[in-house]
Structures are given as structure tokens and as C-alpha cells.
Amino acid sequence: MDNLYTAIVQQRGDWWIGWVAEVPGVNCQERTREALLESLRLTLREALELNREDAIASAGEDFQEDVIAV
Secondary structure, three states: OOOOOOEEEEEEOOEEEEEEOOOOOOEEEEOOHHHHHHHHHHHHHHHHHHHHHHHHHHHOOOOOOOOOOO
């Protein structure tokens, strides 16, 4: 199952800027739209992995993981 996110993109002058609507802090800027979308993908992937690592570290030793769908 692929997770889908919304990339908000906008050209400002010579730059493309963008952010992921569902995840605060995931934002990038690049010279082309294509480069921006790739940067957003990579940044989102890294942010989700870091959030996961932080959550597991905060849980300590005795925890369970369950998959939920929205």
C-alpha cells in the first residue's frame, strides 16, 4: 500500500518552492519543478523515518506496533 501525500508547489522568481501539506516541516526549494518534487520525496521519507525512530525510542522497551489506516 502506497501512502499518498499532497505536495504544494509554487514558482517564485527563478525558484520552485514546496511543502508537504500533511507533515509540518517538510519543505524544499529547487531550480526546477522536477528537482523540487524529488527533494520533497526524499525529505518526506527522511522525516517519516526520523519520526518513527523517535517514537520507538520514546516508547522504551515494552511496546507494541499496530498498523492503522486512515
